[in-house]
Amino acid sequence: MNKKAKLSFICGMALTMLAVTTQQNVKADTTNNNQAISQATQAVTTTDDQKAVDTPATATDDTANAQENVLDTADTTSDQATTTGTNDQNADTQADSTASNITQIKGVATTKNQATTLYKQDGTAITDRQLGPNSAWYTDQKLEYNGKTYYRVATNEFTDGQDVVLTYGNAADGVIRVKSSGAVNFSRNDQGFVRNGQANQAANSVWRYNKTDKVNGLTYYQIANNVWLNSDDATTAAAYQNPNGWLQIHNSQIQSSGGAVGYDLYNGVEGIKTYLVRKYFGYSNAHTIYDGSVAASVRALQSRKGLPVTGVVNLATWKAMGFVESTWYGIDSYVAPLQTNITSTRSDHVEAMINQAYKYLGQPWISGAASMPSYGVDCSGLVTQALYASGIDSSPISNIQHAQPGHEWNSRDYWADNRLPRVNFNNRQRGDLIFFADSSTGVVWHVGILLNSDTMIESWPFAVQVHSIYSSRGNIVGVKRVFA
Structure with a gap:
């Protein structure tokens, strides 16, 4: 081959190689760009599927990583393209389900x-x-x-x-009162509360609920299986309540307070258990108090029975006297059963108080006693149990506290209690408390419950009785109101 032909051949080969190289570069760039777009789309789609758990920062990082990985990949397979298409389809389906x-x-x-x-x-x-x-x-x-x-x-x-x-709803436990217009019954479904067609609940009826739910500003109370009343028609508020600052009315059973149920007897303790111990040893109960004479008799008994000689009556000593264990606790824990509820009016509360007081009529006066009607009570003990029946817990004045040393004169504590406001004597009425003082000292020593302006039920030595307020109980010092 001559020099001219040889030069032409070399130039042609160079052009051919340049064309091939250019075409390969274009294909490679196209493949890489398509793969980057496809993989980035897949990464974004996956991130959208997981948006409940991934943060925007994580989604951005995943997309960047996908793009970086694509640049390191030599080629893309048709399977990957198919997978990407499938993921896009799933993403659309899930997006639709989320929306609709x-x-x-x-x-x-x-x-x-x-x-x-x-x-x-x-x-x-x-x-x-x-x-x-x-x-x-x-x-x-x-x-x-x-x-x-x-x-x-x-x-x-x-x-x-x-x-x-x-x-539906949250577990709860309480009582509601239907208002004066009655209450519509509702059922609960996915869309909310709907009337169930049952007859309305009667006005002033009371229902216990076990769940509550709140929708559109209303509280719903479940009173039976998927039967609900709402706060437009029913309320947890009582029909009657004392004002703030007064003794508040309770609409559930009051529990004993003021000391341990099953307390021991020692010097200075009064009340029913002391009354029974004094009676066991033959002592007078003109004033029921655990004193030195009682303690001496108890020590002698404990010595005879092989018990620790302490002079203090505990449960073992109580049982050694022949008393049953149930009375040891039952006398202390007695609280008059509640006779009112959230539908009760002021008059209902007053009558519950007086009704409980009448249950003690004829029972003996026992100092420091505030227990059950089968025994006796003193004047403030009678008031305490009468208040319990009407929904009033006067703690720290209480049935157990009354028997403890230093608390015999709970009439003075009631007189000093600002939660019982004083009223003008000329405005006295049924259910008010009337107080008397020792005429020689001016110190309060007696309280009664007014039945009318001139008559009261009281415990005065030596029994619970009904008397005129002018029956020589000392000087009348004033009247206090329990219910506003």
Whole structure:
């Protein structure tokens, strides 16, 4: 080959190689760019699927990482492209279900008597944990997906609706009173509360509820299985309550207070148990107090019975006298049964107080006593139990406290109690407390319950009785009102 031909051949080969190289570079760049776009789309789609648990920062990092990985990849397979298309389709389905197939609810999903599988939003089972049997879980979303119902119990964690029992509201325990217009009955479903068509509940009827729920500013109270009343028609407030600063009215049974139930007897203690011990040893109960004479008799008994000789009556000594254990505790713990409720009027409370006082009529006066009607009481003990029956807890003045040393004169404590406001003597009425003082000292020593302006029920030596307020009980010092 001559020099001219040889030069032409070399130039042609160089042009051919340049063209091939250029074409390969274009294809490589195209493949890399397509792959970057495809992979970035996949990363973004995956991030959207996981938006309940991923932060925007994580999504951005994942996209950047996908792009960096693509630059290191030599080529892209058709399988990857197919996978990317599938992910895009799933993302669209889940986005649609989030937008249209999820209902916001407020309920409790309780698992049945078995471990319960959890699912992701796309219906995929979660295999590394389950919900325990018979456990309750708050749920805020109902998902309808692929013909099935799911309830969300955690971020992107759902239970199959067939595996749980859905209920509504929060557990509660209380009493409501239907207002004067009656109360409509409602049922609860996913959309909220709807009238169930049952006849309205009667005005002023009382219902115990076990759940509450709040919707649109109203509180709903469940009074039976999926039967609810709302706060437009019913209230937890009592029909009558004293003003702030007065002794407040309780609408549940008052409990004994002021000391331990089953307290020991020692010097200075009064009340029913001391009364019975004095009577056992033959002592007078003109003034029922545990004194030195009683203590000496107790020590002698304890010595005879082989008990520790302390002079203090405890349960073992009480039983050694022949008394039963139940009275040791029962005398202390007695609180008059509540005779009123949240529907009671002021008049109802007054009559409950007087009715309880009448149960003691004819029983003996016993100093420091404030127990059951089968025994006796003193004047302030009578008032304490009468107040209990009407819903008034006058603590720290109480049935047990009254028997303890230094608290015999609870009439003075009631007179000094600012929660019982004084009223003008000329405005006195049934249910007021009237107080008397020792005419020689001016110190309060007696209290009675007014039946009318001139008559009272009282405990005065030597019995509970009805007398005129002008029956020489000392000087009348004033009248106080229990119910406003």
